Amino acid sequence: MNWVFTPPAPSYLEVVDSTARFPVQRVFCVGRNYAEHAQEMGHSGREDPFFFCKPAQVILPIGSDGKGVMPYPSQTKNLQHEVELVVALAQGGRDLSTAQAAQAIYGYAVGLDMTRRDLQAQAKELGRPWELGKSFDAAAIIGPIAPTTQVLGSGDIRLYINDELRQQGNLNQMIWPVAEAIAFLSRYITLLPGDVLMTGTPAGVSTIHKGDQLRAEIDGFTPLHISVK
Numbered sequence: 001m002n003w004v005f006t007p008p009a010p011s012y013l014e015v016v017d018s019t020a021r022f023p024v025q026r027v028f029c030v031g032r033n034y035a036e037h038a039q040e041m042g043h044s045g046r047e048d049p050f051f052f053c054k055p056a057q058v059i060l061p062i063g064s065d066g067k068g069v070m071p072y073p074s075q076t077k078n079l080q081h082e083v084e085l086v087v088a089l090a091q092g093g094r095d096l097s098t099a100q101a102a103q104a105i106y107g108y109a110v111g112l113d114m115t116r117r118d119l120q121a122q123a124k125e126l127g128r129p130w131e132l133g134k135s136f137d138a139a140a141i142i143g144p145i146a147p148t149t150q151v152l153g154s155g156d157i158r159l160y161i162n163d164e165l166r167q168q169g170n171l172n173q174m175i176w177p178v179a180e181a182i183a184f185l186s187r188y189i190t191l192l193p194g195d196v197l198m199t200g201t202p203a204g205v206s207t208i209h210k211g212d213q214l215r216a217e218i219d220g221f222t223p224l225h226i227s228v229k
Contacts, residue, residue, distance in 0.1 A: 011056035014144040022145050025194035027054040033175050033200025049176045060138040067225045072210045073136045076116035082201035083159035083216045086111035088145045092191040101182035102151045110218050112141040113198050143222045160215040169202025
């Protein structure tokens with residue numbers, strides 16, 4: 001293949017207890033997938049899931065020690081955290097059943113969907129896309145993938161700022177559980193090996209500042225320790 005320029009290296013995530021790397025294709029995010037968070041954002045009730053994307057290039061991959069540094073993004077005065085379960089797919093497909101969606105899962109990780117909330121709010125008010133609020137350097141912070149064939153149905157999920165608990169919930173509070181969300185998405189687009197899904201956040205999102213220390217935890221997975229610079 002005669003490229004016009006050398007293609008950039010692929011985005012990837014580390015894998016727990018392995019030298020292998022998980023190559024990322026696309027990052028899909030489920031919006032308002034916990035009832036209490038939906039309510040704090042002004043919505044209620046169970047509705048069909050909706051999705052938005054982040055480019056794979058905005059991933060800040062975190063290694064086995066869970067430590068990372070996030071540069072505070074430009075053009076915002078209201079950067080907010082959203083702790084989320086990240087699902088990595090090793091298989092793809094179209095119109096998957098829930099069982100097929102479960103079989104496509106490679107593993108899970110702890111993630112942070114970082115959001116320029118003021119830019120997102122402006123876009124919502126004007127009926128415009130959210131990209132500038134959701135997609136920027138280091139907007140998707142993702143820890144090492146823990147391979148497993150288990151479909152997670154429960155597990156505590158927490159976020160601390162400077163050791164103060166800000167978000168707390170359980171994976172069993174998802175409006176659309178993991179396999180159901182994957183199956184729903186596959187009705188609209190062919191999923192690919194390497195796709196990852198950020199599955200939504202519990203209530204308690206709040207503003208963070210330069211110098212803050214974030215700790216994101218989900219039971220059974222490598223926690224994230226992120227310094228905001």
